[in-house]
Amino acid sequence: MMTRAEALRRLRTHRADLHAMGIEHVAIFGSTAREEAGARSDLDLVVKLRPDMRLGWDFFTLDDRVGALLGVRVDIVTEPTDRPRLQAEIDRDRVDAF
Numbered sequence: 001m002m003t004r005a006e007a008l009r010r011l012r013t014h015r016a017d018l019h020a021m022g023i024e025h026v027a028i029f030g031s032t033a034r035e036e037a038g039a040r041s042d043l044d045l046v047v048k049l050r051p052d053m054r055l056g057w058d059f060f061t062l063d064d065r066v067g068a069l070l071g072v073r074v075d076i077v078t079e080p081t082d083r084p085r086l087q088a089e090i091d092r093d094r095v096d097a098f
Contacts, residue, residue: 032044
């Protein structure tokens with residue numbers, strides 16, 4: 001189980017690595033942001049990608065690469081999202097890392 005503080009610390013520690021992967025901005029949401037994460041919870045991240053970065057096929061492995069870097073299973077959503085219900089959940093729980 002990862003606390004909100006630990007998730008933010010790890011994200012901020014790896015800011016340069018995440019930026020190199022194409023991530024300009026990242027925030028947590030979901031159970032970790034609400035301090036309700038359990039032993040089987042993943043880390044929900046919402047990211048804005050750098051406009052100068054073209055990920056191509058690398059986009060499909062971004063979850064795995066970020067998860068390996070942080071040492072936890074992650075689920076990544078990019079913003080802006082075209083799913084209003086998901087965006088409302090993100091906006092409700094959002095805790096910005098950088």
